[in-house]
Amino acid sequence: MNATARPPLPPFTEETARQKVRLAEDAWNSRDPARVALAYTPESQWRNRSEFPRGRAEIEAFLTRKWAREHEYRLIKELWAFTGNRIAVRFAYEWHDEAGQWFRSCGNENWEFDVHGLMARRYASINDLPIAEGERRFHWPQGRRPDDHPGLGELGL
16 A cells, blocks of 8 residues: 555445545544645645645645634534545534634535545535524534534534
8 A cells, every 4th residue: 555545545435435524524623734734635636715725735824824713613524425536525614713703614525536545636615604602513622523423414504
């Protein structure tokens, strides 16, 4: 196996696609831009709202900016569909800005992986909904979502 391989590898089964989604969620909940960037190919292509990072260095810089402004970030991802080397997910995350305004950001991502399990393409569409602090649904301590915490379906999102 290649030293840079990131199992599970394509082609994906339902089980391995779900594993890949949870691994991605866990990495993003770490809020560690360098760790997250390693899951992408060196020349990975992104579309994230109106930004189009290319390659690990731009991805890491993008994530550094993102998590500097999105405080108390907590994310849930859910498998939507998969085939071969592609996975589609839906997700929601909650965060607040410098002024203390909370948001729930919801969206969809389409992922394409290389043979080593690294993400070569990530296309995200995201909407931000301002919410009151009392409307929050993601209350676990910062970091990995506990296994017993409800997913998006159970939360009605």
